[in-house]
Amino acid sequence: xxxxxxxxxxxxxxxxxxxxxxxxxxxxxxxxxxxxxxxxxxxxxxxxxxxxxxxxxxxxxxxxxxxxxxxxxxxxxxxxxxxxxxxxxxxxxxxxxxxxxxxxxxxxxxxxxxxxxxxxxxxxxxxxxxxxxxxxxxxxxxxxxxxxxxxxxxxxxxxxxxxxxxxxxxxxxxxxxxxxxxxxxxxxxxxxxxxxxxxxxxxxxxxxxxxxxxxxxxxxxxxxxxxxxxxxxxxxxxxxxxxxxxxxxxxxxxxxxxxxxxxxxxxxxxxxxxxxxxxxxxxxxxxxxxxxxxxxxxxxxxxxxxxxxxxxxxxxxxxxxxxxxxxxxxxxxxxxxxxxxxxxxx
Amino acid sequence: xxxxxxxxxxxxxxxxxxxxxxxxxxxxxxxxxxxxxxxxxxxxxxxxxxxxxxxxxxxxxxxxxxxxxxxxxxxxxxxxxxxxxxxxxxxxxxxxxxxxxxxxxxxxxxxxxxxxxxxxxxxxxxxxxxxxxxxxxxxxxxxxxxxxxxxxxxxxxxxxxxxxxxxxxxxxxxxxxxxxxxxxxxxxxxxxxxxxxxxxxxxxxxxxxxxxxxxxxxxxxxxxxxxxxxxxxxxxxxxxxxxxxxxxxxxxxxxxxxxxxxxxxxxxxxxxxxxxxxxxxxxxxxxxxxxxxxxxxxxxxxxxxxxxxxxxxxxxxxxxxxxxxxxxxxxxxxxxxxxxxxxxxx
DNA sequence: TTGTATGCGTTATCAC
DNA sequence: GTGATAACGCATACAA
Numbered sequence: 001x002x003x004x005x006x007x008x009x010x011x012x013x014x015x016x017x018x019x020x021x022x023x024x025x026x027x028x029x030x031x032x033x034x035x036x037x038x039x040x041x042x043x044x045x046x047x048x049x050x051x052x053x054x055x056x057x058x059x060x061x062x063x064x065x066x067x068x069x070x071x072x073x074x075x076x077x078x079x080x081x082x083x084x085x086x087x088x089x090x091x092x093x094x095x096x097x098x099x100x101x102x103x104x105x106x107x108x109x110x111x112x113x114x115x116x117x118x119x120x121x122x123x124x125x126x127x128x129x130x131x132x133x134x135x136x137x138x139x140x141x142x143x144x145x146x147x148x149x150x151x152x153x154x155x156x157x158x159x160x161x162x163x164x165x166x167x168x169x170x171x172x173x174x175x176x177x178x179x180x181x182x183x184x185x186x187x188x189x190x191x192x193x194x195x196x197x198x199x200x201x202x203x204x205x206x207x208x209x210x211x212x213x214x215x216x217x218x219x220x221x222x223x224x225x226x227x228x229x230x231x232x233x234x235x236x237x238x239x240x241x242x243x244x245x246x247x248x249x250x251x252x253x254x255x256x257x258x259x260x261x262x263x264x265x266x267x268x269x270x271x272x273x274x275x276x277x278x279x280x281x282x283x284x285x286x287x288x289x290x291x292x293x294x295x296x297x298x299x300x301x302x303x304x305x306x307x308x309x310x311x312x313x314x315x316x317x318x319x320x321x322x323x324x325x326x327x328x329x330x331x332x333x334x335x336x337x338x339x340x341x342x343x344x345x346x
Numbered sequence: 347x348x349x350x351x352x353x354x355x356x357x358x359x360x361x362x363x364x365x366x367x368x369x370x371x372x373x374x375x376x377x378x379x380x381x382x383x384x385x386x387x388x389x390x391x392x393x394x395x396x397x398x399x400x401x402x403x404x405x406x407x408x409x410x411x412x413x414x415x416x417x418x419x420x421x422x423x424x425x426x427x428x429x430x431x432x433x434x435x436x437x438x439x440x441x442x443x444x445x446x447x448x449x450x451x452x453x454x455x456x457x458x459x460x461x462x463x464x465x466x467x468x469x470x471x472x473x474x475x476x477x478x479x480x481x482x483x484x485x486x487x488x489x490x491x492x493x494x495x496x497x498x499x500x501x502x503x504x505x506x507x508x509x510x511x512x513x514x515x516x517x518x519x520x521x522x523x524x525x526x527x528x529x530x531x532x533x534x535x536x537x538x539x540x541x542x543x544x545x546x547x548x549x550x551x552x553x554x555x556x557x558x559x560x561x562x563x564x565x566x567x568x569x570x571x572x573x574x575x576x577x578x579x580x581x582x583x584x585x586x587x588x589x590x591x592x593x594x595x596x597x598x599x600x601x602x603x604x605x606x607x608x609x610x611x612x613x614x615x616x617x618x619x620x621x622x623x624x625x626x627x628x629x630x631x632x633x634x635x636x637x638x639x640x641x642x643x644x645x646x647x648x649x650x651x652x653x654x655x656x657x658x659x660x661x662x663x664x665x666x667x668x669x670x671x672x673x674x675x676x677x678x679x680x681x682x683x684x685x686x687x688x689x690x691x692x
Numbered sequence: 693t694t695g696t697a698t699g700c701g702t703t704a705t706c707a708c
Numbered sequence: 709g710t711g712a713t714a715a716c717g718c719a720t721a722c723a724a
Contacts, residue, residue: 011468011471011493013716013717013718014717014718015717023694023695024694024695024696025695025717025718026694026695026696026718026719026720027693027694027695028718029717029718029719029720030693030694030719033719036719037693037694038693038694039693039694042693042694054489054490056465056466056468056469057469057717057718058410058469058471058716058717058718059406059469059470059471060405060406060407060409060410060415060470060471060716060717060718061406061410061700061716061717061718061719062717062718062719063406063700063718064404064406064407064410064699064700064701064702064716064717064718064719065699065700065717065718065719065720066700066718066719066720067700069406071449071470082431085428085431085434085435088431088450089431089452092450092451092452093452096451096452096463096466099466101449101450101451101466101467101470102449102450102451103417103447103448103449103450104434104438104447104448104449104450105438105442105447105448106435106438106439106442117442119402120402120442120445120447121447122357122402123402123403123404123405123408124405124406124417124447125404125405125406143400144400147357236638236639236642240643265642265644266642268644269642269643269644270643272643272644273643273644274643292582293582293639296582296611296612296615297586297615297616297618297619297620298611298614298615298618298619298644298645299644359701359702360701360702361701369710369711370710370711370712371701371702371711372702372703372704372710372711372712373709373710373711374702375701375702375703376703376709376710379703383709383710384709384710385709385710388709388710403701403702403703404700404701404702405702406700406701406702407700407701407702407703407716408701408702408703409702409716410700410701410702410703410715410716410717410718411701411702411703411704411715411716412702412703412704412716413716693724694723694724695722695723695724696721696722696723696724697720697721697722697723698719698720698721698722699718699719699720699721700717700718700719700720701716702715702716703714703715703716704713704714704715704716705712705713705714705715706711706712706713706714707710707711707712707713708709708710708711708712
């Protein structure tokens with residue numbers, strides 16, 4: 001009706017659809033909500049007209065009244081970048097299938113979390129928060145998020161009594177590292193390695209400390225001397241430098257168990273390209289994560305796997321279970337690890 | 347004050363803050379909006395009380411009335427995974443500084459885009475949409491998004507007349523590939539390469555076709571025979587297989603120019619570990635992107651760079667410019683490329 | 693099965 | 709500078 005009607009095109013509203021379909025505005029709302037009673041043919045008509053008008057329910061308005069934003073916040077640091085990008089990728093796909101959108105937040109690298117950022121995140125009212133970070137404590141996050149129950153990754157020590165009733169409330173993805181690490185050490189031992197070094201991640205990281213403790217215990221039970229710790233920070237560059245230093249100035253080792261795959265790549269490159277050592281003949285290397293690059297021929301890394309699909313499915317289950325039962329005590333899902341044997345041990 | 351006040355803790359509202367501060371609800375709103383008139387001391391008081399009560403304005407409610415969701419949607423396919431994860435990372439950080447949150451959507455890999463997904467995205471009312479994808483046309487996206495003007499990456503051919511007035515409306519990040527590719531070919535030529543092959547990406551991708559056309563033109567101007575095309579799809583595995591095939595069954599080449607770094611890694615590994623050829627002595631390799639892994643010692647790749655920070659800044663500028671001027675014609679930002687010389691040509 | 697009335701939490705408009 | 713009031717677009721309770 002105006003001279004140019006496609007300039008700052010505004011979106012269609014439920015009211016417009018209702019008018020066009022000769023129904024009430026509420027009927028339109030019902031047409032878009034599966035579990036409401038509405039005559040099938042009416043629903044069909046409404047949906048058809050909605051499509052013609054390019055109408056989609058406004059999620060902000062819907063969130064305001066229903067309390068569901070259909071937003072899942074993910075907080076990531078930028079350590080482990082490789083593993084996480086794969087996980088975010090898979091998780092986003094899985095969440096899309098369930099009707100959720102991924103809201104991404106990046107923390108600082110110094111293992112502290114900006115309160116300002118938490119406030120912003122809370123403002124968006126996510127239905128759930130997955131904290132890949134280790135820099136924000138459950139208590140802090142719980143204080144900030146009202147409705148959403150955060151999900152944390154735990155690395156329970158084998159045999160440790162589980163304080164199931166977690167306070168403040170948060171849900172857990174338990175990752176059992178024992179099996180994978182034990183298999184790795186057994187393989188190393190079987191190929192004659194005795195002096196095994198541990199390339200660490202950032203010392204503040206629980207992923208790092210738990211991995212180290214498990215390795216120490218596994219080695220002790222197998223009658224091996226405790227691992228020498230080579231300090232890294234999950235990155236390739238730090239691993240490279242630390243390895244050069246350890247083999248030039250320090251004692252070196254028969255094998256290096258790396259906290260993650262990217263670190264293992266740094267170790268391998270330092271050994272081969274800077275120290276003139278062969279992998280696996282002179283030094284054996286094991287990683288952790290099994291990221292996509294691990295099977296690339298330049299590395300062909302033997303590593304402890306963490307199944308990505310299983311992990312994503314477990315996370316999605318946690319989210320759905322929590323949304324179905326907001327008052328439930330701390331929920332848990334558990335995941336195991338296993339060794340993927342390739343060419344860096346032998 | 348109650349027996350258990352931290353059970354299903356609901357968030358504080360502006361009303362509660364207003365009551366506690368003895369001001370009107372509107373004053374609370376103003377306190378959180380920079381460019382509104384409010385006595386400084388009053389603002390301070392309100393903000394202090396808000397902090398005590400852990401109050402944050404609800405973005406859904408705010409979006410409903412202000413028309414700004416503070417959400418920036420990013421659509422990514424899963425090709426180029428490495429480059430994109432870096433870009434999403436940097437972009438998310440930059441957007442956070444501007445008060446925006448990143449809403450992530452993943453498309454299918456088959457270069458078609460799900461209408462259902464577009465509808466979901468529109469429902470969230472993003473302030474802007476960045477389409478890294480090539481599978482959804484501006485016309486489609488424009489039809490779906492009401493207010494948001496999508497941003498596309500273009501690869502203008504040098505000297506091509508620019509149809510500045512784009513219809514449907516979308517903003518552009520122009521990436522000039524000529525300089526970087528010309529420098530790469532010059533370097534290859536300087537080291538005696540004459541038969542240069544091109545490892546392609548997915549054929550439907552404009553990034554791929556434009557890169558190939560530019561390469562062809564550069565080589566023609568330099569008096570070189572046209573490049574043989576080795577078909578890849580941006581992935582390591584496809585590059586690996588295609589390279590093995592090309593050198594075993596096909597003619598081989600003096601050098602391979604890869605559409606992206608990950609592809610270049612596949613080429614290098616195939617040459618070294620499967621074909622027994624040396625890089626760069628027997629075959630030279632150039633990549634495109636300069637992702638983080640490119641400087642790793644196993645590859646140490648010579649590649650055409652696309653500055654990440656510049657690119658992110660340009661995207662953020664496009665978003666802010668568009669939001670400040672919703673009715674402006676198609677906006678543009680331009681970026682150049684240059685060669686990063688490392689060890690795979692020589 | 694359907695429609696009416698009400699409210700979600702905030703900002704914009706308009707008075708004062 | 710400040711406060712009342714009306715939107716924003718939708719889902720829910722209730723009545724029909």
